[in-house]
Amino acid sequence: MNATAEAIRVLHVDDDPDFSELAATYLEREDQRIEVLTAASTRAALDALDERDVDCVVSDYDMPDLKGIEFLEVVRERHGDLPFVLFTGKGSEEIASEAISAGVTDYLQKGTGTEQYALLANRIRNAVESDRTRRAFEDRNRRLETLISNLPGIVYRCRNAPEWPMEYVAGDCEAITGYTATDLEGGVVLWGTDVMHPADQQGAWDAVQDALDRGEPFETRYRIVTKDGATKRVWERGRGVYSADGELEALEGFITDFTEYAEREDVLKALHGIATEITTDETRDAVCRRTIEAAESVLDFDRCVINLEEDGTLPIVAISDGIPPDGVTTMSADEGIVGRTYRNSESVLTDDVRELEEANPQGPYRAAISVPIGNLGVFQAVSEHVGAFDEGDLELAELLVAHTAQALERLEGERELRQQNERLAGFASVVSHDLRNPLNVAQGRLRMAREERDSDHLAVVARAHDRMQRLIEDLLVLAREGETAIDVETVDLPAAIDESWGHVETKDARLEVEANGVVLADRGRLQQLLENLFRNAIEHGGPDVTVTVADLGTGFSVEDDGPGIPSEHRDRLFEAGYSGTDHGTGFGLAIVERIADAHGWGVTATEGRDGGARFELTGVKRPD
Incomplete structure (x- = not known):
């Protein structure tokens, strides 16, 4: 039974009430921590022990109902090692020996003076403190053993x-x-x-x-x-x-x-290496073959298959050597676990494929893992043993296949880019040869006609030729933008602004430069971007427009004080071929966006401080 850290609760059992009261008074005077509860019989004492928290029992030997030793035995049976001091007037070696055998904590013979209470208080303190220390030690050991066992x-x-x-x-x-x-x-x-x-x-x-x-x-x-x-x-x-x-x-x-953790760590490192190596593969067959090899060597999967979607079917692109070539066939994207995985873009882990209604195992296979490769196809690993794979296997397979999907998507993107570049190259050839040559002939004939006889009609033709020339040049720039990698260098921004302004027919327009410092950019492409923004401002803002180039927190802005951008034009502003005027080519802002994208910048159009057009270039890097 536990008490508070300070109080020492004593149950004094004696059939002499006057002596019990006197003893309680002296004990509580000796030590303020001692609180004495008295009982005139052992039966009353046992009831008190059942109802109260007591730190020590002090009992007389000669009691009317149970002798002191008998009482001690009952206390030991019911309350374990509760400190018990036998305080008796009938002292003898026989009683002392009997008490020690019964497990008494201490034995003290009653005296005649008040010093006996000081001695009893000391015995009680020692007994209680020793018991508390023992209990604390046992509790500590018990908690330590519990901790160690867990x-x-x-x-x-x-x-x-x-x-x-x-x-x-x-x-x-x-x-x-x-x-x-x-x-x-x-x-x-x-x-x-x-x-x-x-x-x-x-x-x-x-x-x-x-x-x-x-x-x-x-x-x-x-x-x-x-x-x-x-x-x-x-x-x-x-x-x-x-x-x-x-x-x-x-x-x-x-x-x-930590063997399992270390082995998993090794697997993750190996998969990271695969992710690096797979980026060097130049064909989808090579990517899929490397994935199968990694699944076998790193993940310990013996039988693996990769299917890539083609016209609603899932033909096999790569397969483990452990699976006979004639053991699997092309399946529809609508059937089997492979079809379910592809359609739902969700992995499947099954202990026994025979328990799945849609399963159509092409061999004596039981356990299976099926993982979607993005929206391109499916990776599968199978085993002839039920429950061969667990959640950890599935997680690692998904990690491997994620690298596969990235590599295949990269190859698909490169293929589409090559096709696009081929189309653009063909388009540029048509523009530069099939359109420019007739225009050159027309311009030559116009010069000859004006030498013979000039008229206002021929001036209109000349302006049309000039617009066609600008259109061809913009088309060529747009077609070739992205073919050449940008060559980033440190560029003085104010100097680039002034030089670009000098390349534009500005008429009475005015430039204000509020931008400072240097930026990291391709010098030629930056000037091309600025020239297109300046031409756009002059074309839409008028010949006397004022153009201001200013710093932004993450870039710079080009703003004019013209009429601004009508709301009906804003959604299509950067669309190639779209122009808000009859004399614009519609390609200038599209070229601006392409150049910004090539640098990793953002470009947005908004309303300026004076209601004009404002273009903000963000994400522009500056040297550290």
Whole structure:
């Protein structure tokens, strides 16, 4: 029974009420922590013990119902090791011996003076404090044992020597090493030489000694060899235990088996390597073949298949050597586990395919993993054994297949880009040859006609030719934008602005430069971007427009004081071929957007401070 940390609750049992009252008075005077509850009979005392928290029982020997020793035996039976002091006027060696045999905590004979109460108070304090210390120690040990029994590892104390001789071992010692704690504690088996892997002994010793020299806890990983010869990997953390004068007495720590974690870590590293290697494959067949090989060598999957969708079917692109070529066939995207995986874009893990209604196993296969490869196809691993795969296998398969999907999507993107570039190259050829040559002929004929006779009609024709020339040039720029990689360098922004302004027919327009510093950009493409924005401002803002280029927090802006951008034009502003005027080509802002994209910048159109058009270029990098 527990009491508060300060109070000492005493049950005094004596059939003399006057003596009990007197004793209680003196005991409480001797120590303010003592609180005395009295009982005139042992039966009343037993009832009180059942109802109250008591730290110590003080009882007379000669009681009318139960003798003191009999009472002690009942207390021991019901209340365990509760401190019990026999305080009696009938002292004899026989009674003392009997009381000790029955488990009395202390024995004290009544005296005649008041000093007997001081002595009794001291005996009570000693008995209670000793009991509390014992209980605290037992509770600590119980909690420690519970903790150790639930820890997935070994708790130890050993001497600091290369052999790591163990003084104390508890926990999962036999489960991890095959050796018992007694084997290690008795020196039959030495951790440092018999358990630790020979190749790791020196490294582990050095790591521990270095940490001790720094006065820090140590942490190390190494391999062990179990009793049956298996190799495991363990993680150890510990500290030095020092005496009062600072001498190292021992090492205490914790060792746990992290073989599974380490193996998974190895798999993840291998998959990371595969992710790097797979980026070098130049065909989808090569990507799929590498994926199958990785699944076999890294994930230990013996039988794997990759199907890539083609016209509603899922033909096989790569297959493990362990599966006969005639053992699988092309399936419809509407049938089987492979079709379900492809249609739903969700992985499937099954212990037994025969339990799935849609399954159509093409062999003696039971367990299966099926993972979608983006929206391109499906990866599958199968086994002839029920329950061969678990959630961990599925997670690793999904990680591998994610790399496969990225590689295949990259190849598809590159294929589409090549086709697009081929179309653009053909388009540029048509523009540069089939359109420019007739225009050159028309311009030559116009010059000859104007030499013979000039008229306003011919001036209109000349302006039309000029517009056609600008249109052809813009088309060529747009077609070739993206073919050449940008060459980033440090560019003085104000200087680039002034130079670009000089390349544009500005008439009475005015430029204000409020931008400063340098930016990282392709000089020629930046000037081309600025020239197109300046032409756009002049074409839409009028010949006397004012154009301002200013700094932004993450870039710069180009703003004019013209009429602004009508709301009906804003959604199509950067669309190639779209123009808000009859004399514009409709390609200038599309070129601006392409150049911004090539740099990784953003470009947006908004309303300026004075109602004009404002273009903001963001994400523009500057040198550190």
